[in-house]
Amino acid sequence: MTSAIQMVDITKTFPGVTANDNIDFSVDKAEIHGLLGENGAGKSVLMSILYGLYKPDSGDILVDGEKVDISGPSDAMRLGIGMVHQHFMLVPSLTVVENVILGREPTVNGVTLDMERMLRDVAESCKRYKLDVDIEAPVYQLPVGVQQRVEILKALYRGADVLILDEPTSVLTPGETEELFNAVRELKADGKTVIFISHKLREVLAICDRITVLKRGKVVGTVLAAETGEGQLAEMMVGRKIVYEFTKEAECGLEPVLRLEGLECLSDRGIPALRGLDLDLCGSEILGVAGVEGNGQTELVEAVMGLRELTGGSVKLDGQDITDTQPKTRIQMGVSHIPEDRHKRAIVPDFSVLENLVLGSQRDRFTRNGVSIDFAEAKRFSTDMINDYQIATPGPETLIRYLSGGNQQRVVVAREFSRDPPVVIAAQPTRGLDVGATEYVRRKLVEMRDHGAGVLLISADLDEIWALSDRVAVIYEGSIVAVKAVDETDVQEIGLLMAGGGNE
């Protein structure tokens, strides 16, 4: 049997890094092939080469046994290779159908869009691959999980036989992940090949036939999913055992460090997002906020950070009312924030790693004679952070946009935690991180708690909430419907509450 894709001896270097180092990688027809590796291992680069976004320094690509030259995405598409990027490529105000057919529009007479055919074709693919999408809705109205299905539809509409999914589940809720897997299995049954990148070992084991592990640009090995387990995979990736279990020892004092009372605000679309939300965060605790995405988590974080105007309620820090203060003041008062949208809120892509690390502290900590930035001190600090947090970068002066997603997140975490804040707002802090980095960030969160900080952990990943939290709060339609100590509840109960099945 010939392989659908064969990549032979691929090498790709960037200034200072060898992203792919003599990689041999092959995928069979109608196979679901997992690609694993730490942050910066070279997964995205390898797939970008396959999709024609990067040109390899050396090496060959064979599609169906024939050597091909892929110099751009259009070549890849012609060869039946489709890719769903980590960041979606959809036009928000266009409808699903319009996004799918864009660039390949069917027409009636060469001029007018053939609306009927568009709708028919796209609806047909939806049905065939069990992708449930309202195809006439504008994309901006759709939750991320559905947007991803649109991306898949787009690739299929362009005739993809091989579909590359780069960390497709990092933005999905557990339910959405299950739906994605059903669609992927459907694709396989239809003879399509899928390359699946993820950091979640459990998922990779559940969906893939074979798994290839990369480490620092090299192939560690390819194993059959049926013959391996999480332990072996983690060891292949990191070279040691991974521990995800932490002791819980929360002690809630008299006064909460953060008290939210009756928070009310509107979403970007002008509809109520928070409806009288009450929540107390104690010192020395990790309080997990569980909920299906889109129930007000984003707005909750923004309200606490002063990034969204409140229509009611108050925010108190250590008993002091900070409802009307600027985000800057809140940061200075010790509220740290790991935002869920790294690119929009956490980093400045065209700043260096150093600049991103001192961002926010530049006014006090790194100021010399009250005006200029003390670059010597900033440099010392960033070098320390790069070492402490094992940020893989050629140096502090490298622009952060050139770092892999996981390493960008490490920069954010390093910056926020270095301020030794009494309150940490962590929104999806391990999204897109590999197992090693996830363990690291989680350990740091626990460490912050042990030092007396209150940590508000907003996560779409119930496993994460379970692993870390002392208490779990469930958010549903803009208010907290229950707060439970973790040892007094279970996943079933929380799951039910998340779905709106309150027991009152």
Add this chain to the structure above:
Amino acid sequence: MVELLDLINTGLFAAAIRMATPIAYAALGGMFSERVGVMNIGLEGIMLTSAFGGVAVSYYTGSAWLGVVAAVLVGGLLGLFHAIITVKYAGDQVVSGTGINILAAGFTAYMSQVIWGTRGSSDAVNSIPDLTIPVLKQIPVLGEVFGTHSPLVYLMPIITAASYYVLFKTPLGLRIRAVGEHPTAAETAGVDVVKIKYMCIILSGMLAGIGGAFLSLSHLNVFNKGMTGGRGFIAMAAMIFGKWMPFSVFGASLLFGFADALQMRLQSLGILPPQIILAIPYVLTVAILAGVVGKAKPPSDYKPYEKE
């Protein structure tokens, strides 16, 4: 008071339609440019240069229609210039547009001097005769308002409808909308982003060019120094007020045209100092921009598009 009420008659509405026409052409032009992510502050200058070019060609050839064609070509050329600066060289859109405006003012005044020996005003030239629609003209009130106008006035709603059709019913329109909002997504879907941008910005200039031709070859039959009088900027306000949608933009232009017509009538009454009356359309522009449109969201973020 009686006098004021006398103002409100069919003549006023006919004038409103006339005054709305140049604004609407330029506003639609601005819309196409902004739809692909490029602000066109140069509408004013493009209209002015086209108004001049139209008169010059009519002067030399004796044909007003050749003048209109020339005006459109001049507009298209200036659009191309704006596109080269803003798309090819990713230059600043405001600087390029302002440059066009300053250049236009100087160039047209200088060339008037060369051709007609005066900076103020050209000789009278052949202009486009008005058209009377036979049956429509007979209908009592409607006939007076809509019955007799320049062909360019009647062309306006047709172009508006065509714009709507192109933008929302054709592959080209789909690509235009995608390019403005998310060029990278469009490019990865196989759309030639740069080509679409050029097309729309050139079209923007051509439409503004028709607006200019209307002013100098239809509304009047001469070129006057600075005769656009800020209509290019009012057009931008109409474009924003119309939320970058063809029919709404046309509607907004009618509103501004009405203000313009009203202003002219009030002047003839002499009840208020002319300075105040003259300011009415501009005050309306500022008021609308500051108030109603405060939340209008443009179809793009005006960033130059750079390929990976």
